[in-house]
């Protein structure tokens with residue numbers, strides 16, 4: 489009998505572990521529908537951003553999303569990293585009005601944006617943003633791609649995931665059915681419709697295309713140094729491989745006489 493008990497303990501531990509791993513999946517099943525996994529240029533150990541995709545995504549953010557969402561960690565000048573020239577960045581920044589100050593008399597004042605400014609919020613404060621959106625808050629998008637478990641897959645699915653609610657679904661007032669949003673109803677009205685933007689590179693602006701482009705752009709705003717991180721990671725792996733080889737050679741030498 490006593491012989492069995494360690495086995496029993498082990499079995500119980502495995503069962504508990506399996507339950508702990510499975511439980512969240514079971515609980516979430518009714519609530520969240522996983523976003524389909526997409527292919528991205530920045531996937532994998534050698535992934536890089538596709539500059540054309542990022543520029544299209546920026547256009548979608550600027551022309552559509554920025555009406556409600558700020559990106560307060562993204563400075564205009566960083567757009568140079570995705571292929572805009574200094575003059576383009578300057579001209580773009582100047583089209584925005586930025587609150588600065590206080591000036592010598594203690595007043596805040598408005599001025600045209602500069603490349604060092606960040607994308608301003610379209611609303612003066614959170615209360616104003618909520619009042620304009622039926623009580624819901626259009627959150628800052630700078631880091632959203634990292635703040636959601638499925639990152640760009642989730643964003644792309646959410647933006648193209650609007651549809652009619654299934655029969656019998658009780659939709660709250662002012663809410664829209666979206667199967668990828670937790671709870672399946674979201675206060676954001678469908679932001680993208682076919683041909684909402686006109687892409688300079690001639691790409692057809694389908695809802696899926698725009699959703700993907702802006703999701704890639706938001707991945708870049710959330711992790712602008714992704715390419716550097718991946719390059720560094722690769723160098724570190726090579727370094728560790730060489731180091732391992734050296735250690736093996738050294739160990740062989742040290743133990744060579746001890747047969």
Ligand code: HEC
Nearest residue numbers: 552553555556621624625626627632674675676679680702
């Ligand atoms: C008319 C205003 C409006 C526009 C335009 C808009 N949004 Fe939203 N968005 C909202 C509001 C309001 C919420 C909060 C929804 C809620 O909490 O139910 C939201 C929520 C979100 C969320 C959060 C989802 C989550 O998991 O919490 C994301 C991501 C998002 N919007 C992305 C975008 C993108 C990308 C665009 C441009 C293609 C865009 N939005 C355009 C109003 C807007």
